[in-house]
Amino acid sequence: MASKRPEKYDILFEPIKIGPKTMRNRFHQSPHCIGAGTDRPGFQAAHRAVKAEGGWGAINTEYCSIHPESDDTMRVSARIWDAGDVRNLRAMTDAVHEYDCLAGIELWYGGGHAPNMETRHTARGPSQFVSEFETLTYCHEMDEADIKQVQQYYVDAAIRSRDAGFDFVNIYGGHTYGPLQWLSPYYNRRTDGYGGSVENRGRFWVEVLEKVKKAVGDDLAIASRFAIDTLIGPASVEVEEDGIKLIKMADDLVDVWDINVGDIAQWGEDAGPSRYYRQGHQIPWQRFVKQNSKKPVLGVGRFTDPEKMAEVIRNGELDIISAARPSISDPFLPQKIEEGRLDDIRTCIGCNVCISRWEIGGPPMICTQNATAGEEYRRGWHPERFEKAQSDDTILVVGAGPAGSEAARVLMERGYVTHLVDSAEKIGGHLNDITTLPGLGEWGYHRDYREVQLDKLVKKQRDSQVSLGAKRLTADDVLEYGAEKVIIATGSSWNTDGVNALTHDVVPGINASRPDQVTPEQIFRGEKEIGKRVVILNADTYFMAPSLAEMLSGKGHEVTVISGVELGHYMHFTLEYPNMRRRLIEMNINVIGDAWASRVEEGRIEYYDIWAEGSRREYRGPGKLPRDENRSHQWLEFDTLVLTTGRHSDDGLYRELMARKDEWAKNDIKGVYVIGDAWAPKLMADSTFDGHRIAREIEDDEPQLPLPYKREVSVWGTAFQPDGEHRQEWRS
Amino acid sequence: MKILVTVKQVAALDDEFEMRDDGRDVDEDFFEEDLNEFDHYSVEEALLIKEAAGDDAEVVIVTVGDEDTDDALRTALAKGADRGIRVWDDSLADADGVAIARVLAKVVEREQPDMVFTGAQSSDFGSAVTGMALAGLMGWPHAAVVCALEYSPGDNTATLRRELEGGLEEIMTIRCPAVLSIQLGINEPRYASLRGIKQAKQKPVDELTLDDLGLSADSIAPASRVRRMYAPEKGQAELITGSAAEQASRLAEIIKELRGM
Numbered sequence: 001m002a003s004k005r006p007e008k009y010d011i012l013f014e015p016i017k018i019g020p021k022t023m024r025n026r027f028h029q030s031p032h033c034i035g036a037g038t039d040r041p042g043f044q045a046a047h048r049a050v051k052a053e054g055g056w057g058a059i060n061t062e063y064c065s066i067h068p069e070s071d072d073t074m075r076v077s078a079r080i081w082d083a084g085d086v087r088n089l090r091a092m093t094d095a096v097h098e099y100d101c102l103a104g105i106e107l108w109y110g111g112g113h114a115p116n117m118e119t120r121h122t123a124r125g126p127s128q129f130v131s132e133f134e135t136l137t138y139c140h141e142m143d144e145a146d147i148k149q150v151q152q153y154y155v156d157a158a159i160r161s162r163d164a165g166f167d168f169v170n171i172y173g174g175h176t177y178g179p180l181q182w183l184s185p186y187y188n189r190r191t192d193g194y195g196g197s198v199e200n201r202g203r204f205w206v207e208v209l210e211k212v213k214k215a216v217g218d219d220l221a222i223a224s225r226f227a228i229d230t231l232i233g234p235a236s237v238e239v240e241e242d243g244i245k246l247i248k249m250a251d252d253l254v255d256v257w258d259i260n261v262g263d264i265a266q267w268g269e270d271a272g273p274s275r276y277y278r279q280g281h282q283i284p285w286q287r288f289v290k291q292n293s294k295k296p297v298l299g300v301g302r303f304t305d306p307e308k309m310a311e312v313i314r315n316g317e318l319d320i321i322s323a324a325r326p327s328i329s330d331p332f333l334p335q336k337i338e339e340g341r342l343d344d345i346r347t348c349i350g351c352n353v354c355i356s357r358w359e360i361g362g363p364p365m366i367c368t369q370n371a372t373a374g375e376e377y378r379r380g381w382h383p384e385r386f387e388k389a390q391s392d393d394t395i396l397v398v399g400a401g402p403a404g405s406e407a408a409r410v411l412m413e414r415g416y417v418t419h420l421v422d423s424a425e426k427i428g429g430h431l432n433d434i435t436t437l438p439g440l441g442e443w444g445y446h447r448d449y450r451e452v453q454l455d456k457l458v459k460k461q462r463d464s465q466v467s468l469g470a471k472r473l474t475a476d477d478v479l480e481y482g483a484e485k486v487i488i489a490t491g492s493s494w495n496t497d498g499v500n501a502l503t504h505d506v507v508p509g510i511n512a513s514r515p516d517q518v519t520p521e522q523i524f525r526g527e528k529e530i531g532k533r534v535v536i537l538n539a540d541t542y543f544m545a546p547s548l549a550e551m552l553s554g555k556g557h558e559v560t561v562i563s564g565v566e567l568g569h570y571m572h573f574t575l576e577y578p579n580m581r582r583r584l585i586e587m588n589i590n591v592i593g594d595a596w597a598s599r600v601e602e603g604r605i606e607y608y609d610i611w612a613e614g615s616r617r618e619y620r621g622p623g624k625l626p627r628d629e630n631r632s633h634q635w636l637e638f639d640t641l642v643l644t645t646g647r648h649s650d651d652g653l654y655r656e657l658m659a660r661k662d663e664w665a666k667n668d669i670k671g672v673y674v675i676g677d678a679w680a681p682k683l684m685a686d687s688t689f690d691g692h693r694i695a696r697e698i699e700d701d702e703p704q705l706p707l708p709y710k711r712e713v714s715v716w717g718t719a720f721q722p723d724g725e726h727r728q729e730w731r732s
Numbered sequence: 733m734k735i736l737v738t739v740k741q742v743a744a745l746d747d748e749f750e751m752r753d754d755g756r757d758v759d760e761d762f763f764e765e766d767l768n769e770f771d772h773y774s775v776e777e778a779l780l781i782k783e784a785a786g787d788d789a790e791v792v793i794v795t796v797g798d799e800d801t802d803d804a805l806r807t808a809l810a811k812g813a814d815r816g817i818r819v820w821d822d823s824l825a826d827a828d829g830v831a832i833a834r835v836l837a838k839v840v841e842r843e844q845p846d847m848v849f850t851g852a853q854s855s856d857f858g859s860a861v862t863g864m865a866l867a868g869l870m871g872w873p874h875a876a877v878v879c880a881l882e883y884s885p886g887d888n889t890a891t892l893r894r895e896l897e898g899g900l901e902e903i904m905t906i907r908c909p910a911v912l913s914i915q916l917g918i919n920e921p922r923y924a925s926l927r928g929i930k931q932a933k934q935k936p937v938d939e940l941t942l943d944d945l946g947l948s949a950d951s952i953a954p955a956s957r958v959r960r961m962y963a964p965e966k967g968q969a970e971l972i973t974g975s976a977a978e979q980a981s982r983l984a985e986i987i988k989e990l991r992g993m
Binding site for chain 1 (some may be wrong): 847925
């Protein structure tokens, strides 16, 4: 039965005037990177338009560079440098305007944080400083002529934005970019009219706003993103000092304030991972702005729950809900709230894997929850619409973890009779263990969404079935099951013998069947007693070792981590790293880095420094190492040794079915496929993608392998600039 | 050798629902219909006996219901039962457990099974009447709420355990044929395979009318009649405090209020 939204959410659907424009509701997609920029206009247009269709009242680009002097290569920003960029961004504004939705552009001048590795320009800043964020990046201190020139860059970019069809421009002073470097004494050490007092430090920002407003303010709304507190105390911007002073100085020049906190070097304080921050975590800072401004205020805070969204508006803390990650996870979030379909919301789990791709620099954004994110244009995947089944084939999916449950969901959405079978009592696979780790409870939304959707789908389609708590299927069971197609999603396990990324070999003495050695699964099952002194031997680059260290330390164990790889390396990219390290220090967890184990004996482990083998390399004949012997070995005692050395696919069932291919035909089996960790251990986002992808492509000739996608690359023979020349032109 | 298993398609309610215009039931648009949870266990018990006997036993599923209840029947057939019987007549629309038992008794007479299993109760109405009424009508031995069973096709008796109050269990031996109502947890019900679901579509289902069973509409008149179904208003609980006299006086007030005095 269709239900209507509760009246308490009506406040989220009240239109609001922003300068010369009106937003139809209070849902603002915050500027966020996707890896499209200006170079992949199809990706850019399709991704943003899906959200416009899904009910967002305003949609932004990612940060958009105003001039070649602000180039963030290898990270992908948009650019509005010239007519070529205007043409490509027009694809997005046109697509967004198909719906009743405003299009915004975040005008970015990176100043002292812009490495300019592609353009080879030298960025300019308020003072010369070396970036705490970007490697080897110094800026040039501006004189007054420089100031006027850079301010004109903003004006020219705003005019091009109007040409490109945008409804509003956002002067970007968040994440210590652009004008915030001028306001912050951490960067601005000037003694002239642009330095010293807050009035002087705010002058650059005010002048940019004045000039942009004068140029385009009659046609476009003017927003300004402002990190109201950079969270390092009086050394930089504090909300009740420079923060509200700048708001008052510039209030007449903006049509809406876009408020967040933090800097760029630790911007996980803004894009807070769920591991450390709940929704609305910036409100204690953001709330000051409405008290000191006459203008509407919008702000982020990973708002996922309409209850909280309505609350912060009712409380007068924000006027508009701004969201990046929740909009990626569910582009149809506003529409689902409007229709009262709250249980259909695909809630952001706050893992920050979307952000990780920007941090890595280059790859397109992915989402753990929403496998269609970033695939709208190139694969033609709509988050809410599915191609009808193209055959009557029935499908068995073995394993209800992230990959299997997503495959079954999409197959059922397409109308395929599908059976999802798991020996566990609950959908989610290993996620049911992960959600018990410190801070990772919200990751369970991934399981919950699929659980609810599958429950609805099997009610609609009676021959489909979710069989939980079922006996483990053998190859015989699968062959006789009666499915035309079989998808194996049996996951992976942690290695029990010490096989690892460094030596690709076992560690002598490591054997998880011993009572004093445990894999993560054995810890989750609670099958062994954990001793007082715990050593974690780690060669995994994500969350498992730091999470177990935190969990075990919290239970009173003395924890040492021996890590052959950088502990939690991927957590740099998900912005979890800084607080993860703080937590380890808080909990007195000892980390021995750049070390690996040579052998384990009862109650002790021998480890060595991986760099202690001598820097001299020479040929010494066959059977001899080209370096000196490593003599750094030492023993460390433990009561329990935890093994996060690596993972392996649980693909035994798949391998046996492939070996028995000659029995397929008599059992009417057309194909057997493997996805997710059972194919190769991977990020949960990629497992979910595997499941989604094979369900979308199940009727193709070779569903095991992805179809080619639509690529967006430079086309030889065509100039990017409308009046340009693509052929080689030597300056000689 | 034949085991007859009676099953029911039950209704689960959506979170939000509306009552039927006559106020005697929920509007069926708000139902989600499915095989009664208890019946998964009774069907499984029959299938286990059949399989232990090397399939030398026939499991027949019978239900009383309109064509929509074929889903429940097919669900049981998909698990491995051999054939189905569905009895329906519009005059059964208001049938209670006793009326259903009268219909089932005729089916039992016709089929002559060696054993009849029912679910201990239905998860929607929960009367737990049908199975025992059927045994009464047949004059067969019966046991309710059976939680363990030892029985092989051809045996003259079955040994079983049944749940009693207070965590007690009773071990009894029963003469066969008998009617046993099966409790949750007696086994682990299987899921149907896709092969089972496909095969179930081909399995024979006899559709019988009251005429076929020699029954008239009068003979299955329900022993009870639902007058009204309603959702009790919430928030009616009140903790009465004070001295004994104060409590008695407040209680008297409430009784007067409720009786409109």
